[in-house]
Amino acid sequence: MRTQVGIIGAGPAGLLLSHLLHLRGISSVVLEKRSRDYVERRVRAGVLEQGTVDTLIAAGVGERLLREGLPHHGIELRYDGERHRIAFEKLVPGRAITVYGQQEVVKDLIAARLEAGGDIRFEVEDVAAHSLADRPYLTFGGERLDCDVIAGCDGFHGVSRPAVPPGVLQTYERDYPFAWLGILAEATPSSDELIYARTERGFALHSMRSPTISRFYLQVPPDTDAADWPDERVWAELRTRLETVPGFTLTTGEIIEKSVTPMRGFVTEPMQYGRLYLAGDAAHIVPPTGAKGLNLAVADVRVLTEALTAFFHDGSTGALDGYSAACLKRVWRAQHFSWWMTTLLHTFDSDDAYGRRLQLSHLDYVTSSEAAATTLAENYVGLPW
Ligand code: FAD
Numbered sequence: 001m002r003t004q005v006g007i008i009g010a011g012p013a014g015l016l017l018s019h020l021l022h023l024r025g026i027s028s029v030v031l032e033k034r035s036r037d038y039v040e041r042r043v044r045a046g047v048l049e050q051g052t053v054d055t056l057i058a059a060g061v062g063e064r065l066l067r068e069g070l071p072h073h074g075i076e077l078r079y080d081g082e083r084h085r086i087a088f089e090k091l092v093p094g095r096a097i098t099v100y101g102q103q104e105v106v107k108d109l110i111a112a113r114l115e116a117g118g119d120i121r122f123e124v125e126d127v128a129a130h131s132l133a134d135r136p137y138l139t140f141g142g143e144r145l146d147c148d149v150i151a152g153c154d155g156f157h158g159v160s161r162p163a164v165p166p167g168v169l170q171t172y173e174r175d176y177p178f179a180w181l182g183i184l185a186e187a188t189p190s191s192d193e194l195i196y197a198r199t200e201r202g203f204a205l206h207s208m209r210s211p212t213i214s215r216f217y218l219q220v221p222p223d224t225d226a227a228d229w230p231d232e233r234v235w236a237e238l239r240t241r242l243e244t245v246p247g248f249t250l251t252t253g254e255i256i257e258k259s260v261t262p263m264r265g266f267v268t269e270p271m272q273y274g275r276l277y278l279a280g281d282a283a284h285i286v287p288p289t290g291a292k293g294l295n296l297a298v299a300d301v302r303v304l305t306e307a308l309t310a311f312f313h314d315g316s317t318g319a320l321d322g323y324s325a326a327c328l329k330r331v332w333r334a335q336h337f338s339w340w341m342t343t344l345l346h347t348f349d350s351d352d353a354y355g356r357r358l359q360l361s362h363l364d365y366v367t368s369s370e371a372a373a374t375t376l377a378e379n380y381v382g383l384p385w
């Protein structure tokens, strides 16, 4: 079997790449170890930058996103018994974010690929990448797929990054001493906008998926087992961390999903080796506080699509050679913003009373200075591509 681009992973990065390449007349095969049902149900991100929304619309997969996505023109920072709005319409006019579940993006992309006759193999076993330096090929479940190029879109725990010979890649990493417990609940959102809450008991985030589904995250110890968080405990903790301002009452409901996510920043440099190009979480991850991971994956895929188009249409390798350098500036900006938001809003056991005062002073500055609020707003809605 042969294709132009062998793609490992049917997450947002791999699926979008396959779709954009198809629009340029470039063939690909996507190999995914999980089932279609599993990837379509995997609850993760929810905040799409304007550039991500524009990319999906331009690619012809934005119809349901436009209908069901929830545009947001601000977020709330809640701390010390007060609420403070970061008003995008004032600070970054004309730019906003859209709340639309990652698994909905994945469903839309899978539907578009299959409708166009695209080749996505689900539940493939033992994917391995070979001969990356010159004539790359993939093996899986006893089959062989020869390709001109391999795109490693298989997330942080995938096989593509470890396939690069030792010593080639440099990695940069920061682990945070806490995790997020994420829940999805059949409950009307208690707020029109996202609430990022800093409390002495830790961080809490109120988000949503639809007018009837709420999404919440709680800062928890890194070794947390979701089983230790029965529903009543989750709601009690969310109440404690969110019902901190006058007139706010949390609407509760049935919890339909619960999972724990470790918090980590990680970057691989370069994001390529020979004919292998890494995109999305396979190359870098951010702590989710800045809502940047999915958006970065989309940004990588846009750059890679342009570079592959130049390669397959004109035989030019310049853009492919420069792929990693073209992505890494945005990657590091997002790393910094995600670290900044994380430090601004979480409690660190290592912090003393002085550290906590500094954090509150920082929050006061961000919510009272237009310059500081603009820094948050322009990074949150996404810097220009
Ligand atoms: P993935 O989505 O991880 O996809 C990789 C795919 O490869 C998977 O389908 C996997 O099954 C498959 N795979 C793995 N190994 C193999 C193998 N060996 N063979 C074949 N297939 C394989 N980002 C945002 O932008 N905004 C947010 O609001 C946000 N919130 C988040 C909240 C949480 C709780 C979490 C966990 C993440 C959040 N993110 C957010 C990050 C975002 O979800 C990820 O950055 C995004 O999923 C990256 O997409 P990807 O396609 O690179 O990787």
Ligand code: DHB
Pocket (backbone or CB within 6 Å): 044, 045, 046, 047, 194, 205, 207, 208, 215, 288, 289, 290, 291
């Ligand atoms: C969501 C996730 C995030 O990481 C974030 O910062 C905001 C919202 C969400 O899943 O809705």
